[in-house]
Amino acid sequence: MVAHGDNMGMREEILSLKDQVLSRDSINFDPNKFKSVIVAGMGGSGIAGRILSDIYDRVPVIPLSGYNLPAFADSSSLVIVISYSGNTEETISCFDQARERGCPIAAITSGGILSRYSGTVIRIPSGLQPRSAIGYMIMPLLRGFMNLGDRDAAGIRSAIASAFDREVEIKRLAEELANGNRTPVVIGTPEFRGVALRWRTQFNENSKVVAYSTFLPEANHNDTAWMPSFDEDRFKLIAFKSMDPGINLRIDLTQKITGRKFHVIGSDGTLVERLFFLIAYGDLLSYHLGVLRGIDPLDVSVLSRLKEGLAASKR
Amino acid sequence: MVAHGDNMGMREEILSLKDQVLSRDSINFDPNKFKSVIVAGMGGSGIAGRILSDIYDRVPVIPLSGYNLPAFADSSSLVIVISYSGNTEETISCFDQARERGCPIAAITSGGILSRYSGTVIRIPSGLQPRSAIGYMIMPLLRGFMNLGDRDAAGIRSAIASAFDREVEIKRLAEELANGNRTPVVIGTPEFRGVALRWRTQFNENSKVVAYSTFLPEANHNDTAWMPSFDEDRFKLIAFKSMDPGINLRIDLTQKITGRKFHVIGSDGTLVERLFFLIAYGDLLSYHLGVLRGIDPLDVSVLSRLKEGLAASKR
Numbered sequence: 001m002v003a004h005g006d007n008m009g010m011r012e013e014i015l016s017l018k019d020q021v022l023s024r025d026s027i028n029f030d031p032n033k034f035k036s037v038i039v040a041g042m043g044g045s046g047i048a049g050r051i052l053s054d055i056y057d058r059v060p061v062i063p064l065s066g067y068n069l070p071a072f073a074d075s076s077s078l079v080i081v082i083s084y085s086g087n088t089e090e091t092i093s094c095f096d097q098a099r100e101r102g103c104p105i106a107a108i109t110s111g112g113i114l115s116r117y118s119g120t121v122i123r124i125p126s127g128l129q130p131r132s133a134i135g136y137m138i139m140p141l142l143r144g145f146m147n148l149g150d151r152d153a154a155g156i157r158s159a160i161a162s163a164f165d166r167e168v169e170i171k172r173l174a175e176e177l178a179n180g181n182r183t184p185v186v187i188g189t190p191e192f193r194g195v196a197l198r199w200r201t202q203f204n205e206n207s208k209v210v211a212y213s214t215f216l217p218e219a220n221h222n223d224t225a226w227m228p229s230f231d232e233d234r235f236k237l238i239a240f241k242s243m244d245p246g247i248n249l250r251i252d253l254t255q256k257i258t259g260r261k262f263h264v265i266g267s268d269g270t271l272v273e274r275l276f277f278l279i280a281y282g283d284l285l286s287y288h289l290g291v292l293r294g295i296d297p298l299d300v301s302v303l304s305r306l307k308e309g310l311a312a313s314k315r
Numbered sequence: 316m317v318a319h320g321d322n323m324g325m326r327e328e329i330l331s332l333k334d335q336v337l338s339r340d341s342i343n344f345d346p347n348k349f350k351s352v353i354v355a356g357m358g359g360s361g362i363a364g365r366i367l368s369d370i371y372d373r374v375p376v377i378p379l380s381g382y383n384l385p386a387f388a389d390s391s392s393l394v395i396v397i398s399y400s401g402n403t404e405e406t407i408s409c410f411d412q413a414r415e416r417g418c419p420i421a422a423i424t425s426g427g428i429l430s431r432y433s434g435t436v437i438r439i440p441s442g443l444q445p446r447s448a449i450g451y452m453i454m455p456l457l458r459g460f461m462n463l464g465d466r467d468a469a470g471i472r473s474a475i476a477s478a479f480d481r482e483v484e485i486k487r488l489a490e491e492l493a494n495g496n497r498t499p500v501v502i503g504t505p506e507f508r509g510v511a512l513r514w515r516t517q518f519n520e521n522s523k524v525v526a527y528s529t530f531l532p533e534a535n536h537n538d539t540a541w542m543p544s545f546d547e548d549r550f551k552l553i554a555f556k557s558m559d560p561g562i563n564l565r566i567d568l569t570q571k572i573t574g575r576k577f578h579v580i581g582s583d584g585t586l587v588e589r590l591f592f593l594i595a596y597g598d599l600l601s602y603h604l605g606v607l608r609g610i611d612p613l614d615v616s617v618l619s620r621l622k623e624g625l626a627a628s629k630r
Contacts, residue, residue, distance in 0.1 A: 066505050067505075201537040204538055210545060221361070226525055230525060257617060295544070313564060
């Protein structure tokens with residue numbers, strides 16, 4: 001297993017997504033044999049499950065961020081545990097419960113406690129920030145559940161490259177956010193709801209800013225109410241283009257009726273190509289916003305201090 | 316079926332929650348007989364399903380905001396459709412699909428297309444804004460799924476009353492938000508994650524402001540990264556007390572490590588009592604924030620204009 005160098009900067013970590021998606025690992029369980037699939041993971045290791053639940057719906061896929069499996073989890077539930085470090089307290093708790101209850105388990109990790117599991121472990125390269133390893137964590141799910149092959153992976157790689165090719169445009173958007181100290185409001189779609197959350201959390205961690213995420217059509221039942229009167233100096237509305245013309249119509253109508261302009265981002269291509277285009281675009285945007293704000297996009301030592309504080313409180 | 320008067324103000328609508336919870340309607344399906352339960356509903360009619368999915372976990376409960384049932388929905392899935400008006404475009408689409416696929420269905424509505432369904436319909440009083448009818452929409456789920464009875468409902472009523480009794484304190488918090496034009500950041504817990512979303516959407520609709528919601532422990536994996544450096548003049552952090560001492564410890568530690576102060580809100584009592592205390596508190600808070608901002612908390616005409624625009628685009 002190749003590890004990434006320890007001294008990669010965040011920009012290089014983000015750019016590595018292009019090659020991560022070529023990894024051939026795959027979850028080798030047939031999801032249709034289970035009553036439900038639970039994907040346990042926190043933060044950057046949890047987002048893969050959220051994205052899977054948006055786009056795979058042959059069985060209920062339950063993304064889980066927390067300590068406890070639902071009561072229904074038993075041998076008829078596939079439990080996928082994802083922890084980049086392999087030691088995430090909440091995820092290990094779910095893993096232990098899954099073993100106690102006899103759930104079939106697949107683990108995705110780069111090391112730690114999880115890597116020593118005697119069952120199915122997909123071992124991914126270490127040396128990245130967990131949030132930067134999204135390609136390694138999500139591709140085994142997509143290959144296994146959606147039968148993606150090498151040709152699909154090559155298409156995804158091109159989509160990511162075409163997002164990174166827009167770095168000048170991305171920097172310009174980052175400047176707009178940074179100069180006005182504007183809070184990003186990310187408006188997702190049904191198929192890219194987890195991606196909107198990805199943008200939010202990448203803004204949180206790489207740029208150290210609050211960011212808001214929502215999705216259409218739900219946003220038309222609550223968020224639209226504040227749009228006519230919000231302060232444009234403080235917020236910037238960014239919407240994703242959908243595969244569904246009905247959702248794109250809502251984007252147009254919402255702008256017309258609220259009198260506000262959305263910055264719309266999207267690409268052509270297959271569902272998974274568009275999905276990775278948006279992830280790559282948002283990742284690089286959050287990096288540049290961090291740089292423009294004069295902070296280190298890589299540094300999340302406050303999260304580490306919190307983990308240490310939690311561990312100390314239990315001694 | 317008693318209808319509420321058409322000219323009730325938003326404050327009266329909110330205060331009516333206390334009596335809504337005494338309604339004895341109940342979903343008479345045994346959830347354990349199904350592989351999954353899907354609760355379809357948008358905006359104020361969707362929040363009940365979200366809250367149910369936080370606190371009921373004997374079977375997968377899937378809250379759904381959108382047009383389409385997941386592919387797995389069939390006769391083994393109970394589909395609960397909730398639309399206060401009975402005519403919500405997205406929810407009617409799910410309802411139609413559920414009928415086509417032979418799913419068992421229960422509807423909760425005050426009128427419209429849904430009320431004319433020949434199957435199980437729980438008819439609730441009309442005359443309120445959908446978001447104000449949350450008690451009518453959620454109690455049949457809690458009575459049916461969690462076996463709540465009249466004694467529980469009386470306890471819930473007292474919890475709501477004790478929140479409303481704090482109106483002076485609530486107004487003070489609304490003033491803090493209004494005077495500084497601060498964006499509320501609502502930090503929920505695993506059991507009150509849907510309630511945090513309720514606060515967010517009530518701020519959206521009643522106060523016409525952007526509001527941010529998140530939940531612990533997940534927030535310790537992303538949001539905590541911005542907390543040390545955010546602008547206290549622009550945001551106000553409000554956290555819910557959990558039933559779980561481990562989560563309350565995280566609230567304390569997060570404040571200590573980020574050097575930030577959270578405004579912590581919560582009550583004692585049973586899970587459902589605490590849940591309704593928080594709903595009532597947030598509802599009244601969002602009302603007072605709207606009033607202090609000089610806008611009409613009741614008015615969401617921009618959402619109606621959007622619906623008209625959508626309907627017109629299809630003609």
